Amino acid sequence: MPRHVTIKEVAAAAGISYQTVSKVLNHQVKVSKQTEARIHAAANELGYHPNSIARSLRSRSSGMIGFSWEPHPPDQSNQIYSQFMESIIHYSENVGYHILAFPYKPGSEWIEAYRNLIDTNRVDGFILSSIEKGDTRIPFLQGQNFPFVAFGRANPEWQFPYVDVDGAAGMRMVVEHLISQGHRRIAIINWSETKSSSVGQNRMKGCMEALKNAGIVIPSEWIARGEGDFSFAYQTSIQWLDRSSTERPTAIITFSDVMAIGAMNAAQNLHMLVGTDLAITGFDDSPLMQHLIPSLTSVSQPIWEVGRIAAEILQGILNGTPSQNQTILLEPSLIIRDSSSQPFHSV
Amino acid sequence: MPRHVTIKEVAAAAGISYQTVSKVLNHQVKVSKQTEARIHAAANELGYHPNSIARSLRSRSSGMIGFSWEPHPPDQSNQIYSQFMESIIHYSENVGYHILAFPYKPGSEWIEAYRNLIDTNRVDGFILSSIEKGDTRIPFLQGQNFPFVAFGRANPEWQFPYVDVDGAAGMRMVVEHLISQGHRRIAIINWSETKSSSVGQNRMKGCMEALKNAGIVIPSEWIARGEGDFSFAYQTSIQWLDRSSTERPTAIITFSDVMAIGAMNAAQNLHMLVGTDLAITGFDDSPLMQHLIPSLTSVSQPIWEVGRIAAEILQGILNGTPSQNQTILLEPSLIIRDSSSQPFHSV
Numbered sequence: 001m002p003r004h005v006t007i008k009e010v011a012a013a014a015g016i017s018y019q020t021v022s023k024v025l026n027h028q029v030k031v032s033k034q035t036e037a038r039i040h041a042a043a044n045e046l047g048y049h050p051n052s053i054a055r056s057l058r059s060r061s062s063g064m065i066g067f068s069w070e071p072h073p074p075d076q077s078n079q080i081y082s083q084f085m086e087s088i089i090h091y092s093e094n095v096g097y098h099i100l101a102f103p104y105k106p107g108s109e110w111i112e113a114y115r116n117l118i119d120t121n122r123v124d125g126f127i128l129s130s131i132e133k134g135d136t137r138i139p140f141l142q143g144q145n146f147p148f149v150a151f152g153r154a155n156p157e158w159q160f161p162y163v164d165v166d167g168a169a170g171m172r173m174v175v176e177h178l179i180s181q182g183h184r185r186i187a188i189i190n191w192s193e194t195k196s197s198s199v200g201q202n203r204m205k206g207c208m209e210a211l212k213n214a215g216i217v218i219p220s221e222w223i224a225r226g227e228g229d230f231s232f233a234y235q236t237s238i239q240w241l242d243r244s245s246t247e248r249p250t251a252i253i254t255f256s257d258v259m260a261i262g263a264m265n266a267a268q269n270l271h272m273l274v275g276t277d278l279a280i281t282g283f284d285d286s287p288l289m290q291h292l293i294p295s296l297t298s299v300s301q302p303i304w305e306v307g308r309i310a311a312e313i314l315q316g317i318l319n320g321t322p323s324q325n326q327t328i329l330l331e332p333s334l335i336i337r338d339s340s341s342q343p344f345h346s347v
Numbered sequence: 348m349p350r351h352v353t354i355k356e357v358a359a360a361a362g363i364s365y366q367t368v369s370k371v372l373n374h375q376v377k378v379s380k381q382t383e384a385r386i387h388a389a390a391n392e393l394g395y396h397p398n399s400i401a402r403s404l405r406s407r408s409s410g411m412i413g414f415s416w417e418p419h420p421p422d423q424s425n426q427i428y429s430q431f432m433e434s435i436i437h438y439s440e441n442v443g444y445h446i447l448a449f450p451y452k453p454g455s456e457w458i459e460a461y462r463n464l465i466d467t468n469r470v471d472g473f474i475l476s477s478i479e480k481g482d483t484r485i486p487f488l489q490g491q492n493f494p495f496v497a498f499g500r501a502n503p504e505w506q507f508p509y510v511d512v513d514g515a516a517g518m519r520m521v522v523e524h525l526i527s528q529g530h531r532r533i534a535i536i537n538w539s540e541t542k543s544s545s546v547g548q549n550r551m552k553g554c555m556e557a558l559k560n561a562g563i564v565i566p567s568e569w570i571a572r573g574e575g576d577f578s579f580a581y582q583t584s585i586q587w588l589d590r591s592s593t594e595r596p597t598a599i600i601t602f603s604d605v606m607a608i609g610a611m612n613a614a615q616n617l618h619m620l621v622g623t624d625l626a627i628t629g630f631d632d633s634p635l636m637q638h639l640i641p642s643l644t645s646v647s648q649p650i651w652e653v654g655r656i657a658a659e660i661l662q663g664i665l666n667g668t669p670s671q672n673q674t675i676l677l678e679p680s681l682i683i684r685d686s687s688s689q690p691f692h693s694v
Contacts, residue, residue: 063469064447067448071433072634076634076635077424077426077633077634077635078426078429078634079424079425081429082425082428082429085432085448086418086450089448089449089450090450093449093450098447098448098449098469099447099448099449100411100445100446100447100448101414101432101436101445101446101447101448102436102440102445102446103433103436103437103440122410122445230638257635258634258635258638261635261638261639262638264640265638265640268640286424286634286635287419287423287424287425287605287633288423288424288604288605288608288633288635291577291605291608291609291612292608292639293611293612293615293640
């Protein structure tokens, strides 16, 4: 990143007092056209377009942080984004900023929305979420040298400030828990491989590592990838479970709560008792999962903390005092409930 | 409401041209101190503090609409507010505004947050939600003559712009549906009477009207009011259902999906089959309710439409072209599912 140019440097380059430069850039005083021209020439020479200069002046700052997210399908909980938003609203205000929320748009239209907010000086920085692999917003904002922090990781080789939850660690906890309950025949329902999110890949990595550490090999047909919705999980589970007790999995790990509910419905329709005949786990610990019958074991993400750290990292960047560590990975926690807590004695 | 003062009126009172007054108030031109003083004197005489004047100038407008909401308890879905927020973000942008999201704070601190945004010219108007009876934000904003629209109603005698969903109509649909399935012994789980929201009162009114229309009288002990959470609904349902089949209700209406799940858990623990032995209904049609076992009958609110209309009403006020009808009530719809769709033959 190009370094941050201060008013002091512009003043030194223009040979004009700091106070005058500050006031002129801040539209607090009228000076001669000549003086004004000298100030702007110095600013331009330092390689910044006027917006960057305006942003560097606290009094010209918008006091706003932009935030936009891709909505979830209506049958799925968007609790994660609601919580995240509440958290960044809370912590941004603590450090003197408000959140400007703007709509999700597909593809390059989204970039235009970000560009527009930058060009019109509406925001001082962005908090990104719904991060994908190859997410075009990241190189765009880096190219603009515009402050941002992301909730989520993108391509491993990209360097940018982010906070994320360690999905691999969450899945290792799930697998280790199931193994400790006696499960060896474990099946996994993941999202499609073509889905560009790195979230699924990280979670899968955690599963495979924990299985490998335990010396468990699962047949490839017990790793399903597809739409990642209720129907896909339901259909897949029916296929796996509609077999003799020695030929079916004893535990199904899913990558989301809605998929876990799909698997639970499949078991129910085959008259199997979840928690006794079969263990099922979800991810996200959405509201009401604790009240399902049986209650669902799920991985809970520390979303409030993600929001707090994201706001703090961005504040550091905006203040010109960036924190040492700008890539933070938080541990999720496994909430063990009835859907997986019965000891299982392998047949 | 005090009427809206235009630049034209300030100009007339000051005896200075419209163009000059506009430019001065808009900081687009420097004039003599004398002229400036005359303009500000005229503005003050018309009874408005500078902010009102600034707001009346489109070029000085913040382009922002403020929004804040009371978060839900973590075990309950906040899908309604997420959807509402996505909708107002979408439709506000369509009419040239962005949403400034700010944190919920208890009591008078919340008013201070609103006041602060007004005093610092950060927003042009507000969209209110989480409306309570006697909601202090409404008289405050009316006293400030500051534009706003509410999602929800407050005290019946208060006049202010709002959009709301007709909860009474939703409950009439529920009761009529249950009656059409053969139910006569109907119990109701509501929120506490002390809860200041008018939402529960409107829904209760709908229930009682529909029961009365059908000539059904239910015993007072079958109307429960309490915390409105899972535990309250669970305990209440256990008490009702743990009796002989002729002494217990055949249907339980609840005022939220989380309470419906509480009732479902109670029935399950007493080995009753929901949908066959007992009908249960919820409200809000939260995500995943369609996937419960059995799937839950619930009332779905047209939240996207609420957001659209709220943004349009506010835009009209901001543009000085308020729409004729500023109090809009939308019909919800009943989503009938397995938890109530079996015909019931009264014992």
